[in-house]
Amino acid sequence: MTTTESIRRAQLAAHKHDDIASPPAPPPVRRKQGLKARFRRDRSLVLMALPVVVLLVVFAYIPLLGNVVAFQSYSPFIGIPASPWVGLENFARVFGDPNFWNAVRNTLVITGFQLVFFFPVPIALALLLNSLLRPAMRATIQAIVYLPHFFSWVLVVSVFQQLLGGAGLLSQMLRANGWSGMDIMTNPDTFLFLITSQAVWKDAGWGIIVFLAALAAIDPEQYEAAAVDGANRWRRMWHVTLPGLRSVIVLLLILRLGDALTVGFEQMILQRDAVGAEAAEVLDTFVYYTGIQNGDWSYAAAAGLIKGVISLGLILAANKVAHLFGENGVYSKS
């Protein structure tokens, strides 16, 4: 699940209770007619939805069945039906593999690190932009900070390599001033900072959209009332602005925790070789290298299935927590 998806999911959810904006739902069509009559009436609508349903069945549902290879000793030459069943052997191997646990640890460390050093950036940026008075100025800066979101990971990593790599701009400047150059792109010790700054450069700007919308929804009279009561700038931020953002923040935080096992896959796979598996192997790259690269299909499928099942559990749990916090969550029961 990418950041964009999380944000959009949050937008979907965050605005469910924004009653001013949502129009009353269209009245449900009366169900007097029989099923046949309704089908005759709506068949063009069903026909319209059909291509997407077919694509999803083929490319989202059918692959689910492919997970059976995790319980086999699969060989591409004999196919799934002929491959021998081995029960839970692959799972036992995965759980006993130190490389797997290294990938789990890296994934969780990266998620935790980015929660602290990435997550607050869009909030701060949104507050900064929101304090700008001139709409034109605001729109221009918004357009600029959204832009890197639309660049590919290959491009972003390339740009960073040109700036921070061994032959990059930073080393170039250091050398010009008599110091020795340094290569941040291949240093496992600074890897966390590197990938987090890449993520900030690419997506922090885009992340402000949802916060700006929440800020715009705060009633200005609350600020005025607070100011009249003698609250200064900081107290207004603490007592009016932050409570106004609370539900969005809680929601995004929970969603991010639900996605804890997913960290920018393309970003990782592009840099894993330069930095080394010790620091840069995450769950998804582990599956790729063991399965596709080394051809250990069943083993990789087992690792992938473990990740998938835990992720599903985390998302459902995160949603439960969102409900407990009185938020709407990703889906609501209505």
Place this chain on the structure above:
Amino acid sequence: MTTIIKPARPRRTGPSRPAWEEEPGLAAKAGKAVLLCLVVLAVLGPLYTILLTSVSSQGTITQAGGLVLIPGEFSLDAYRQILNGGVVTRAVLVSVGVTVTGTLLSMVVSILCAYGLSRPGSFAHTPILFTLLITMFFSAGMIPSYLLVSGLGLINSYWALILPSAVSVFNIIILRGFFMGIDRGILDSARIDGASEWRILGQIVLPMSKAVTAVIALFYGVGYWNAFFNAVLYINDSSKNPLQVVLRSYVLQGVSVPGQIDVGQGVAPSLALQMAVIVIAMVPILMVYPFVQKHFTKGVMIGAVKG
């Protein structure tokens, strides 16, 4: 009794500061200005030096010792070299083809599906909607997806870059939300006049949804243009590689560009060439972005609000 009517939003309509808000001090203003400049510089600075280096002569680059910060001698040699029919040219064509075909396909199926699902209570509405929504909570995983694509015989086919990612349920939900917000009266009167659903969609709904359609098309288009890993997975034939894969090998892995002028074996591609490939990968996005970006907040938020 007097009632002061205030516009609910936007919070501030003009450059005027509300009367109750205190004027910030000079230090605060300066701090904010510096911070904003830093943010803008952080985004645009790297793009500036990359663009400048790509259009600089080898002499200027050598003199700068790497990326060029101060404009020197202008030269389009790098672009001439990589666009003369070599690997990069072919990769650009592949990427353009996949992006155009894919975006068209995605838009057609997504718009149809969003409209088909825009009337709660219609036949099979709920089961179909659930079929879509459930896919947001799981993914089958890389290995089974690979086995499927290879089982369908799509390895080394451009369709492998399109079909598996053709549908984004999020985009459909946004479109659907927008369609549901369109005044039902208009649609019902067209229906009474005997217009078919296809005609209503084509002649009434779509013309009313230009902004949101443009934003969704941008999302899909950018997705196809930027896709990298599916090509690594599904394309083994290097002559079919899209631009992102070529960008990776020339810039990140330093493989030399065939057709480079200094045909020294294994020489890393010259900096100007590398930067030119980066610029070429950016150009389509920079071309479309200004026209669509003003609709982001409107299009996406409205879609989301009504989802």
